[in-house]
Amino acid sequence: MINIDDVYAYLGENEPDIANSICYASEWLLSKIDEAIEALKERRITAASNDNDEEYERLKNYRDKLKEYKRDINKYLNYVESNSSDDRDSTPSQFIPGFESDSDIAQDEMYQEKVDYAKYAVDSSKPHTLNENYTHKKICRFMYNGTKYNVTDWTDALIKICNILVKKPKKTFETLIDSPNFKGRKISYFGSKYVKDKNMKIDGTNVYVWTNLSTNAIADLIQKILIAFNENPGDFYVYLKADYTPLHYGDSKQEQIRPITLSNDEEKIGKHVQKCMRELEAKQYHFTHNELLALLNVQESKKIFGITYPFFTDNKSKIYDKNGHIRFWKEPFRFNGKYYYITSQWFDHNREKFDAWFKGINRNVR
Template sequence: MEKWNELCYMLSENIPSNMSEQLFELKVIQAFEKLGWSEYNNEIIVRESIQVGASNRISPDLVLKSKELGNLFVVEVKKPSFEIDNLTFKGQLSSYMGIMRVDVGILIGNKIQLFLDGRFFKENGIILIDEIDFERDNNKGLNFVKLFSKENYNREKIENYAKEKTLESKEIEGFKKLKNQLLSGNYNEKIVTYLKTELLKEYNENIIDKVFQILEVKIANNSNIFPLINHERKRIKKYNTFENVDISTKKLPIGQYVRKTFNDLVSTNSIDKSEIERLQQGSYSKLTFDIQFPFLAKENSKYYEKIRYWKNPYHIDGEFYFVTSQWYEVPANNDRPYYEEWLNKMKR
């Protein structure tokens, strides 16, 4: 884990937020040399100009290779202030992987994304197999070091890892789908019908109907259970905080709804310190809210960017926290159900 923590320091903690892509690329080269690869020995090829067709040329940022096997994987480097969840970046990496005839590709910017050729999954293009935040003691980071250290590099291990991550992702999606299906309300009637059928073996129908008139059977969230799938006061700065803003939650857009209801939780001290810590973690926020940034960030956090967080912070236990503004409510990306599930858990 020490080597991964060192990479976090090199590629995230010890760089300015406005670092240029060219300087960040040098940091990435140093990081791979920490993993045993050598630019001097031509194992890290930087911006090699490659002829494509009669008149075109390409220059992948980094190509990692060995004398025995040739090209192993491509690395595309993006400015660390950019969000690399970008189809253009993915398309660029996919093109380079195809032209260089490699199956593995890596995007590195504000985090790391690992891709594998889709043919291993009988799909077209390249497939995102894992996303790794620059967080110390991150088990995903430890796996990255194991997979991409020169002494351990083995494509078959990467393929097996990809299959495990794909299965894990399907389990998470299956869990969410089944949970939402059971909470839809249709299954409450089915449960009642089943219970009545079973009870008819011991009681008459009239008694059963009278009992169910005063009883309610429903499936509800267990606020005490989160399924785990492979997972001092400071000087107070003067801010115009969001506290005491009067907004009705009725039919509010998702952004206003989050700000208002989170303010209610803060004002009633409904969130404990451990939850505040978890809300500052990218992985926890992704799993809990299906969002791409940590729910909370301090101004001096590596995650904090003005364009990603609302300008008015919340004052919690003597410190100021900003809440991410990246919330969506469209058919293809609806964050409201995830937030409401968490909100109900905090209220109980």
């Protein structure tokens, strides 16, 4: 009989990016469960002080159920730790979700004598979102709130966005040191002590941010930091200079390595829609009044795309249907100076109509 460990083992071997993402998401979920357990504790104290035995017992059962859920999640993380395939020292960074034993720079040096890196250059003017997979991909700049910043690598991008946010009065990085949202099982992403080659100091503070992370873990951390500062992650765009993914798959001989491309037909429709709309957002496309009305209307959206929900909603409370099922992507898109949520209900038969609409929209982009 197949058990969950068999699934974890398969993903770790055949879908390492997905396995790492599960690990990272599990860390995040654990921190939220800890917050919930702490909140329930405070409510139990209140119930006890009011001699409300029924409420106290109910909250206690909720806490126990969360702890049970927490144990199930830890099974995955414990499995990942106990089944590490190498003999590295058990440094804190070893178990950071998405951490790679060889840094991206070290990976490049392994190939520098026999690889023509120019073959792996990509369009550096194309914007990407923080939700994409960045394993083996080199960043050259990012755009935040309409301003572009050149960076040397992912670590530089992390430090630079922290140095930008530290100037905002909304929140301080000191408050993130003790935040459970920024604590992993082995390390804290923010601290007050320097750890050689592991973290870096944020300008004008005594706070250090953990930098010994994989590219995907850094992208996820940037997104979490933006949310903590009440900023919109959708206003952050990544620009790449190279994609070395082909170097890490297949035969190691250079003559047999070919860049991997993905056509629209091979790309899942949901990701395709999101990517196209993020590109349109980055170009600061301005919809006409009639275009917006059509996209906000379920009947017009059905005519244009063949979908059963309006393309846009500008009301966050409407991203769920009457049964509580989410029908729109939670991450908003900014157009015409306002945030809109795009429906997530897409199927392959919608692709042709969406592409035709998007092609027409692109003709109007200056």
